[in-house]
Amino acid sequence: MKQDHMENSYDIGIIGCGPRGLASLEALYAACKGTGKKPRAIIFESTKYPGAGPVYNLKQPKTNWLNVSERGLAILPRIEVELSGFTVPSFPDFQNWTGYAEKEIPSTMVDAFPLRSELGKYLTERFDSIAEILLKENLLTIVQGEVDHIALEDNGVRIEVIGGEAYRTGEVALCIGHQPVKLDKQLTGWKNRVGEIDGSVLFTQPYPVSRIVESTGLVKGSNVAIRGFGLAMIDVARALTEGNGGRFEILNENTRR
Numbered sequence: 085m086k087q088d089h090m091e092n093s094y095d096i097g098i099i100g101c102g103p104r105g106l107a108s109l110e111a112l113y114a115a116c117k118g119t120g121k122k123p124r125a126i127i128f129e130s131t132k133y134p135g136a137g138p139v140y141n142l143k144q145p146k147t148n149w150l151n152v153s154e155r156g157l158a159i160l161p162r163i164e165v166e167l168s169g170f171t172v173p174s175f176p177d178f179q180n181w182t183g184y185a186e187k188e189i190p191s192t193m194v195d196a197f198p199l200r201s202e203l204g205k206y207l208t209e210r211f212d213s214i215a216e217i218l219l220k221e222n223l224l225t226i227v228q229g230e231v232d233h234i235a236l237e238d239n240g241v242r243i244e245v246i247g248g249e250a251y252r253t254g255e256v257a258l259c260i261g262h263q264p265v266k267l268d269k270q271l272t273g274w275k276n277r278v279g280e281i282d283g284s285v286l287f288t289q290p291y292p293v294s295r296i297v298e299s300t301g302l303v304k305g306s307n308v309a310i311r312g313f314g315l316a317m318i319d320v321a322r323a324l325t326e327g328n329g330g331r332f333e334i335l336n337e338n339t340r341r
C-alpha cells in the first residue's frame with residue numbers, strides 16, 4: 085500500500101544525488117540570489133552517500149583511484165550565496181580542500197591520482213555543508229530510497245519510491261547517472277557456459293571489486309581473464325595484486341613501464 089506525501093508539495097524533486105545531483109542543488113540556490121525566492125527541494129538518493137553516490141562511495145577499497153590526477157582535478161568551488169534570511173556557505177575546490185594547492189610541486193614530478201573514496205569524502209562534506217543549512221531552514225527533504233515511477237500530473241510531478249511512498253513536486257531534475265544495462269550476447273553466452281565448467285566463476289560487473297577479490301572461486305594460482313582494457317580493468321588488476329599484498333614494479337624509469 086503506497087503511503088502518500090502528496091499534500092507536502094515541493095518546488096523541485098532531484099532524483100539521484102551523486103555529483104550531478106549535488107551540483108543541481110547548489111545551482112538551484114545560486115540561481116535564487118537576488119530573486120527573493122526560496123524553493124523547497126526534495127532529494128531522492130538510493131545509497132547512503134548523497135553527494136558521492138556509488139562511484140565515489142567512501143567505503144570502497146584504496147585500490148580504486150580516480151582517472152584524473154590531483155593536478156588536473158579542477159572542481160569549481162562553491163561561492164557563498166546570500167538568500168533572504170540565510171546564507172548558503174562557500175565550499176573550497178578539491179585542490180584547496182586537500183591542501184594540494186598550497187604545495188609547491190615541480191612540473192617534472194610524476195602525477196599522483198587521488199583515491200575515489202577521497203573524492204567521495206570531499207563530495208559528502210560539500211553536500212553536508214549545504215544540506216545542513218537547507219534542512220535548518222526547512223527547505224530540504226532527503227529521502228533515502230529508489231524512485232521507481234514518475235508521472236506528470238495536475239501541473240506537477242508524482243514521484244514514487246520502491247516500498248510505497250509517493251511525493252509531489254512542481255518540477256523534477258533527473259540526475260540518475262549510470263543505469264544498469266542488459267547483458268550482451270557474448271556475456272549471456274559465457275554466463276550459460278560457466279555453469280558447465282567446474283570451479284569457474286564469472287563476474288559480469290567489475291564493481292564492487294571486493295566481490296571479485298573475496299570470491300571463494302579465486303584461490304592462489306587461479307587464472308583470471310579480464311574482458312576489456314579500460315579504466316575498470318585497472319581497478320580490477322590493482323585490486324587483485326596490490327589489494328592482495330602484491331606489487332607492480334617499474335622496470336624502466338624513462339617509460340615507467
Ligand SMILES: Cc1cc2nc3c(=O)[nH]c(=O)nc-3n(C[C@H](O)[C@H](O)[C@H](O)COP(=O)(O)OP(=O)(O)OC[C@H]3O[C@@H](n4cnc5c(N)ncnc54)[C@H](O)[C@@H]3O)c2cc1C
Pocket residue numbers: 099100101102103104105128129130131136137138139140149150151152229230231232259260261262291
Ligand atoms: C566505476 C566508475 C568509475 C568512474 N571513475 C571516474 C573517474 O575516475 N573520474 C571521472 O571523472 N569520472 C569517473 N566516472 C564517471 C562518473 O560517472 C562521473 O564522474 C560521476 O559519477 C557522474 O555523476 P552523476 O551524478 O551524473 O552520476 P552518478 O555518480 O552515477 O550518480 C547518480 C546517482 O543517482 C542515484 N540513483 C540512480 N537511480 C536512482 C533512482 N531510481 N532513485 C534514487 N536514486 C537513484 C545513484 O544512487 C547515484 O548516487 C566513473 C564512473 C564509474 C561507473
